[in-house]
Amino acid sequence: MSRPGLCAGLAVAFVLAGCMEVEQTAAAPKQGRYQGKPDTQPWANEPVAHERARWTKGDRGSWETQIKTRQLAQHEYMRIYQ
Amino acid sequence: MARMKFLCDAERCIECNGCVTACKNENEVPWGVNRRRVVTINDGVVGAEKSISVACMHCSDAPCMAVCPVDCFYKTEDGVVLHDKDLCIGCGYCFYACPFGAPQFPQAGAFGLRGKMDKCTFCAGGPEADRTEAEFRKYGRNRLAEGKLPACAEMCSTKALLGGDGDVVADIYRERVARRGTRGAEAWGWGTAYGQPPKGKS
Numbered sequence: 001m002s003r004p005g006l007c008a009g010l011a012v013a014f015v016l017a018g019c020m021e022v023e024q025t026a027a028a029p030k031q032g033r034y035q036g037k038p039d040t041q042p043w044a045n046e047p048v049a050h051e052r053a054r055w056t057k058g059d060r061g062s063w064e065t066q067i068k069t070r071q072l073a074q075h076e077y078m079r080i081y082q
Numbered sequence: 083m084a085r086m087k088f089l090c091d092a093e094r095c096i097e098c099n100g101c102v103t104a105c106k107n108e109n110e111v112p113w114g115v116n117r118r119r120v121v122t123i124n125d126g127v128v129g130a131e132k133s134i135s136v137a138c139m140h141c142s143d144a145p146c147m148a149v150c151p152v153d154c155f156y157k158t159e160d161g162v163v164l165h166d167k168d169l170c171i172g173c174g175y176c177f178y179a180c181p182f183g184a185p186q187f188p189q190a191g192a193f194g195l196r197g198k199m200d201k202c203t204f205c206a207g208g209p210e211a212d213r214t215e216a217e218f219r220k221y222g223r224n225r226l227a228e229g230k231l232p233a234c235a236e237m238c239s240t241k242a243l244l245g246g247d248g249d250v251v252a253d254i255y256r257e258r259v260a261r262r263g264t265r266g267a268e269a270w271g272w273g274t275a276y277g278q279p280p281k282g283k284s
Contacts, residue, residue, distance in 0.1 A: 034156040036166025037209040041159060042226040045212050053229025060159075064084045064247070066229045071246040074235065075254045077261070 085161035086204050086226075087248035087276060088235070089255055090135045093268040094242035097122055097133040104237035105137070108205065109222025115186040117202040117222075118234050132268075135234070135243045138163065138184035138202035139275035146176035146185065157280075160226070161248075162204040167220050170198040181274050204245070205232040248276070 029035050043063035047053050053070070055062040072078055097120050105111065105118045118137035124130040140163045147155040147163065154169035155176075176199060177185040190197030207224030210217035217224055225232065235245030244251045259266040 029153070031153070033153060034166075035153045036156065036169045039156070039158065039164065039207075039209040040212050042206065042212070042224070042229075045227045048228050051228065055229060063229065067084060067226075067231065068247055068250050070229070070231055071250045071254075074231075074238075074241050074244050074246070075257075076241055077257060 083160075084247040085249075086140060086206075086246065087161070087251055087272075088137070088139055088204075088232075089244045089251050089272055090270050091242045091244070091255065091258070091268050092132045092134050092270045093262070093264060094240045095120070095133040095135060096240055096242070098239060100237050100239055101135045101234035101243050104233040105202070108225070108233035109203075110218075111200070111222070112188055115188050115200050117184075117186065117200065132270075134270045135238075136182055136184075136271070137234070138180075138204075139182055139271055140202075140204055141275045141278070142280045143278040145179040145181070149175045149179040151175060156209075158206065161280075162206045162226075164203055164206060164208050164221075165199065165201070166209050167198045167200075172196045172198050174199075182271065202232075205230070 041060070043055060043060045044058055046057050047055055053066055055066045099120050102116065102118050102120060106116075109117065111117055118135060120133055120135050122131060122133045124132065140161060142161075144155065144157070144163045146165075147157070150165075151173060152169050152171055154166045155163060156165070157163050172187060172190070174185075174187065174196065177183070177187070184201045185199045186201060187199055188197040189195065203221050205223055205225035207213075207217045207227065208221030210220060212224050212227040223233075230236070232245045235243050238244075244254055255266070255269060259268075
């Protein structure tokens with residue numbers, strides 16, 4: 001093949017490469033399912049060192065106990081009469 | 083298993099806007115965005131005026147989750163409805179679907195260009211590492227990860243706004259209604275938000 005022909009061939013291949021369709025996702029997302037980043041649970045954290053809130057890291061039950069105890073501060077009858 | 087819920091007692095709300103201020107301050111919410119607001123009906127009519135504090139109620143069967151075209155909403159194990167701002171396209175469908183008008187859209191550029199949706203997170207942050215600067219900047223403070231309740235409910239001076247585990251909230255409200263002798267119909271929005279069972283359960 002002549003040199004100009006080779007150059008022309010390469011140029012055509014280069015230009016047509018722009019028309020190629022590249023697969024954007026590995027798998028189609030399932031509609032209706034959360035597509036974002038995963039989140040961590042609040043009980044997976046250590047309690048803040050200098051605050052009164054206390055629970056065992058990773059133990060959901062103790063975290064819920066902490067939340068429910070704190071909620072009772074919203075119950076003014078219990079706050080006043082106890 | 084705790085299911086986080088809000089309850090606003092219309093009999094007690096005095097329209098002080100303490101909840102709005104607490105939310106703004108705690109989460110450093112920008113101008114033009116109100117995650118929580120106080121609505122007054124029959125304003126000035128003696129005996130008929132009622133105020134209610136409105137924000138995302140973290141519905142059992144949240145309509146915003148159903149209509150989102152990019153599926154950026156999720157519900158945490160403790161029942162808080164959150165969303166991923168990296169995924170949100172600011173289309174506004176959730177705003178049309180929400181019965182409480184909770185989703186807010188900050189202006190993101192010239193000519194009123196809408197930014198990514200912002201709403202009440204029940205002070206539970208979002209899908210970033212808990213209690214980090216990144217989480218705070220995008221979603222606000224994560225008080226649940228600090229063992230605390232939403233700032234608005236804890237700040238409420240008359241305890242009209244209750245927030246936390248639904249069972250405890252209901253117990254507090256039930257005793258309150260029994261003592262004052264009303265019908266209990268002042269729990270505004272409770273039926274709309276939690277009247278439907280969670281999706282996938284009957």
